[in-house]
Amino acid sequence: MRAISHPIREQLSLVGVLHALSDPVRLEIVRSLADEAELSCGKLAVAVSKSTLSHHLKVLRDAGLTQTRAVGVHRFVSLRAGDIEARFPGLLDCVLEHSAST
Amino acid sequence: MRAISHPIREQLSLVGVLHALSDPVRLEIVRSLADEAELSCGKLAVAVSKSTLSHHLKVLRDAGLTQTRAVGVHRFVSLRAGDIEARFPGLLDCVLEHSAST
DNA sequence: ATCATAGTTCGACACACGTCGAACTTCCGG
DNA sequence: CCGGAAGTTCGACGTGTGTCGAACTATGAT
Numbered sequence: 001m002r003a004i005s006h007p008i009r010e011q012l013s014l015v016g017v018l019h020a021l022s023d024p025v026r027l028e029i030v031r032s033l034a035d036e037a038e039l040s041c042g043k044l045a046v047a048v049s050k051s052t053l054s055h056h057l058k059v060l061r062d063a064g065l066t067q068t069r070a071v072g073v074h075r076f077v078s079l080r081a082g083d084i085e086a087r088f089p090g091l092l093d094c095v096l097e098h099s100a101s102t
Numbered sequence: 103m104r105a106i107s108h109p110i111r112e113q114l115s116l117v118g119v120l121h122a123l124s125d126p127v128r129l130e131i132v133r134s135l136a137d138e139a140e141l142s143c144g145k146l147a148v149a150v151s152k153s154t155l156s157h158h159l160k161v162l163r164d165a166g167l168t169q170t171r172a173v174g175v176h177r178f179v180s181l182r183a184g185d186i187e188a189r190f191p192g193l194l195d196c197v198l199e200h201s202a203s204t
Numbered sequence: 205a206t207c208a209t210a211g212t213t214c215g216a217c218a219c220a221c222g223t224c225g226a227a228c229t230t231c232c233g234g
Numbered sequence: 235c236c237g238g239a240a241g242t243t244c245g246a247c248g249t250g251t252g253t254c255g256a257a258c259t260a261t262g263a264t
Contacts, residue, residue, distance in 0.1 A: 150254090153253080175261045
């Protein structure tokens, strides 16, 4: 079983988080995840190929914005809302609020 | 006299703004500008060459975060705080607040 | 008209990034 | 044990990015 590593809360950097959110595809993924507790990869409705989606999910995970857990062949992704809020209070909510109107 | 073009407020995009802020040098520039009404290029204390600074200032200007006015040979740069706040309320303050503790 | 200054632009370099198809790995049902 | 599915990784491609020195442009002082 493949272990999925995540950065710990203290490793989240502002620049890293802003960079991860500065791509339209990743911002769309984060918005989808904000509306659900978690989603499987297949349920994420983004218009890119599977390998591109994997790439973007890796960027989000490495930035510390999301966490991934495996169940059989499925990968479930969720926002690390608690960690992000603890680390940068208000930032994610602010970004999500403004992304809705873009 | 060289006219310095800026995007209008409506042209500011969330992704563009986040991208502009997702670089450590530009974030440092924005932080410096947040503390002063405006600064000349030479007063911006960032550890990069003049051409790199020009590059970053262009990125910030193109993203709509800053405005530049020329006075003789000097260029004075300031945050478009009003436009940013109107366009994405709370976002810049939030980012600046968190960048201070990085 | 010349010179110094501030800042920009050019062009080059090395690396980063987003994209994808093919191949791969892991899991589970039959 | 085999095949299908989910998702990852590899490698390639084209473009983007941050860096800088050299050359350039505009301004103002002389």
